[in-house]
Amino acid sequence: MEKKGIFDEFLGAKTLFKNKEVLRPNYIPEELPHRRTQINHLASILVAALRGETPSNIFIYGKTGTGKTAVTKYVGDELNKKARELSEEYENKIIKTTLDYINDDNGGRANYLENAFNHLDFEKFFGDELKNNIKIPVHYIYINCQHVDTQYRVLTHIANSFIETWDERLPLTGWPTDEVYNRLRQNIDDAGGVITIILDEIDKLVEKSGDDILYNLTRINSDLHNAKANVIGISNDLKFKEFLDARVKSSLGEEELIFPPYDAEQLQDILYDRSQNALQEKAIESSVIPLCSALAAQEHGDARRALDLLRVAAELADRDNTNRITEKHVRKALSKIEQDTVAEVIRTLPPQSKLVLLSIVINHENDVVKLTTGMVFDVYKELCEKLHMDTLTQRRVTDLISELDMLGIINSRVVSFGRGGRTKLIERSVPVENIKEVLEESDLLKPVIDYKPMISQIVQSTLL
């Protein structure tokens, strides 16, 4: 009998998906429902690039999942497409002119021209014209500042996007920043044309590295001779602009685009649209899409969340071996997504942060009602001793606690207990069992996962 591989059974299994990628957040569909206004506005600004003029700098604002990135990328693709089309049109015109020229036997140069034409050596004759006109170079460089979050990295990223071979690329560290800037300027100038630089999640960049980079980028045109550049900043935090230098603020905000959240009905349209390409016919119960939309609309109209819900619900239905996605699957998907995100965040924490989180968990397990930084630090110190690890200072631990707060694993707020001092009050925002389940996976923490802190501390803390 033929032996079956472990994947064969699943590979042959029936699936509700036609194309799962269509439901992924980074998929750019051919149509973006309810974003016509924004697309037109953006296109009306960027069309300048096709005329070889510098488009205005643009600031785009909208909550997560309102289509900012999708629209920007979509318009970018269209811009590139149009630039290619125009360039082809122009090339054809040149060929036609050449042919006419040859046919007219203009001034006895026909043979020479024909010869050149046969060898496709246009540049010999139309060199300058070709260089300047045939290709309307439009470069659209997209950078997500969540990962590329320092001045140096943004500059190298842009500079490297003009370089094709690996060995010519700028290194990830090592060069002085002004040297990288010079190289970037040179690369842009060599490439020529109009360069649009998109900085997605620009607030992350400014928060971490200040606005020097924006100042430099919005003023790069004065250093360019053969090219023009403009910047599109995308953010979901409108307030971040308040912290910018006034000069940066005014030049980045030459044009502003606001992306309002989708309402439940608009989300439904988006889901219907995508599901037609993503899922088999009749794979969805009629109430599924309205439910996904309603759930996502509750959370500031986040289309990404709506798509995730539908995708995960379909995956769960697939695993159930049913041929229909039901409301039950959507509800399951909702809790699965929430759990998965938290688990993933905890899993990727650095060891010291995990240790701080564990000491918070341990305090909660010991029924501490009002948990403060001091108590967390005390248990943390004990854990470090047990594990023979370096103990960080309380100052550093305060920062780690704030980071855990930002990640949404805990809630902390500063309160004053009068003479008892002023400190952070720490509460969990995720069930302790869920956190512990993930922490238990870590080999490092295994020896102390059920650690009991010294009694004195618990007595002291419950007195507060």
Add this chain to the structure above:
DNA sequence: TGTCCACTGGAAGGGAGGGCTT
């Protein structure tokens, strides 16, 4: 009204680790 507690959180800077040029 002033004092005092237990911190908070900003600023500055050290140093290890990555990489470059000379």
Add this chain to the structure above:
DNA sequence: AAGCCCTCCCTTCCAGTGGACA
């Protein structure tokens, strides 16, 4: 190998703070 640069993680220092209490 030496000298330089950038990033990341961390320490040290310290002014500032909300509110209970005397």
